[in-house]
Amino acid sequence: MADFQTSTQRAKWIFTPQKLAERYKASNHRAVQLLEKCGTTQVEVDASGSLTYPIEKADAGGDQGDKKLKPLSVDEERFMRAFYEAKVQEVCSAFEFPHKIQATALQYFKRFYLQWSVMQHHPKEIMLTCVYAACKIEENHVSAEEIGKGIKQDHHVILKYEMAVLQSLEFDLIVYAPYRAIEGFVNNMEEFLQAREDEIQKLESLLKAATAEADKVMLTDAPLLFPPGQLALAALRLANGVLGVVDFDRYLENIVSQPNSEHTTSEFIKLLDDIENLVKNYKYPSEKDMKHINRKLKSCLGHSSSHDESKKREKRSKHKSHRSSSDTPKGAPIS
């Protein structure tokens, strides 16, 4: 599928910075409300995609004795996502999946958490499910079992969450990544430079460096804010800033002079600056941050931090006095 212009990504999944901030705030708010009303935020999921919300508790309004549960803030949620987005890249590299799959998994993960708070669905489970779904959709099928085995995680979790994830993605499954566009631009630069042998080699190293830069861009909010072509150009400009292969401003002018260009050079430069700033301001949580956030998250999800994985599951099943909402097909709250 090579038509971003008519894609669901362009129509539905690219936001203004304001809108994106609102979405994050809204999903955080929904979880905060759940916590206030129900004393827990965990939304249970089954393989057929039906969701079970926690039930309201009369005394959940904060009077929990001395241990009042504190929800994650919007920024803490961002850290949590950043941590697991980096994990997506780790897992994909461990399996030596192509960049495209990694990018698809990241997009899925990002889109999922526009609908949900990390307090409602644990990001580890969603991360694994996104990797699995990305492999499947990109026709690079790896069984859930293999993924689970490869990283020593229970693959049943993946199968359990698959439908809920697909549904939260509104079944818009084809996503566009900057990598193809980078290749296209580099080919185009070859013509632009009328490259000789040595320059072609330089362009090859530019391609490699830009791909690495694109990996960084994919970890920011940029994929939800900009079309893949612009992400690609930003990655190329970042890489070219180090390697100095082409006169980038002249190259941009060349692009802008094409008849189908929608932007002026200065507009373009502004867009690329914005993307670059996202990369520069990208924050990855420290170990200390994560410890703190993790503790909070666990208590919100209704597990105490001292329990190991298996006990956690046990405990969760004890908490299963949930209201069934399986008859609401669109489980994701509408924002």
Next chain:
Amino acid sequence: MEQPKKVADRYLKQEILGQGTYGVVFKATDTKTGETVAIKKIRLGKHKEGVNITALREIKMLKELKHPHIILLIDAFPHKENLHLVFEFMETDLEGVIRDSNVFLSPADIKSYLLMTLKGLAYCHEKWVLHRDMKPNNLLIGPDGQLKLADFGLARIFGTPDRKFTHQVFARWYRAPELLFGAKQYGAAVDVWAAGCVFAELLLRRPFLQGNSDIDQLSKIFAAFGTPNADQWPDVKNLPDYVEYQFVPAPSLRSLFPSVSEDALDLLSKMFTYDPKARISVKQALEHRYFTSAPSPTDPAKLPKPLRKQDSKASHGKHEGTKVVSPPHKIRRVMPERGKADSIKSHVDKDQQAPMSLDFTVLAERPPNRPTITSADRSHLKRKLDLDF
């Protein structure tokens, strides 16, 4: 009267249209729009590999493909252990038209059907999507006569250099020779061959190349077009499953299609060109003079349709013209289940001739089977499809 059931608070369930490999297709009314829709219900089950990959392919493609000649996917949602795909309702399909001997197809009608087929296909190829399962049964016809490509469960995105695909695609009769020789790298030309087979089927009113095995399929192709020589198809010898066949000369195409126009014959020969690189593209086919020369294609709203069950009663005379009838499981498509009402009726009026849309499972003698991708193939696909790159 039974209270109609509402699915997902939106769709008023009506009668079952057909039973498929993965589940049921039923007719429903979309209470949001008032439109009639067809809902394909896919069982989720306890699969080791999660949500059905064929269904996911279909969803992911149709979410992006919006065109007057592509089936419209309205909604997709899980509900009670089933994945539901909601499509616009289609009345019949091209197979129903072709096999109904009451339907007379004029050259202008055939041109109209082919035009719509190629327009839908051109759009797919423009978006770098291979359909890979083109056949009359997957070309659905709406109440307004518009033809739409459906069943994207085998569709693939192409265009990535050197990407290898499985050759186990298409129902055999529509499979291009390069696929039969095991090609793993192929492109839009495979859909063109299949569309050529559909064109021929419209002209002949029976499937054109009815092989009963892959080898036999090649023999049928060679019998029609002669064994390909190196000039016609230089790369054929390099294909994985290439075997030399005994030389068969090509009969004249005219002898196979005695009554068609020169233009139609020329387009046919270009769609059936052996070398996939030299085969006409869909875009070129649409620019072929066949489409501009007289007669001009029939307005879709005026195209002849198979008689509907209700209407057919009055006109039942002798129906013996059926040449091919699909095995009953083929009634799984998004269209009315032909036969169900009829088979009931035929018990009532015993002295009447069996209506031609009768479900033949009740008879001992089975009609010739139209091959599809068999379930064995399918499971093979599930395991092997496109893993080999």
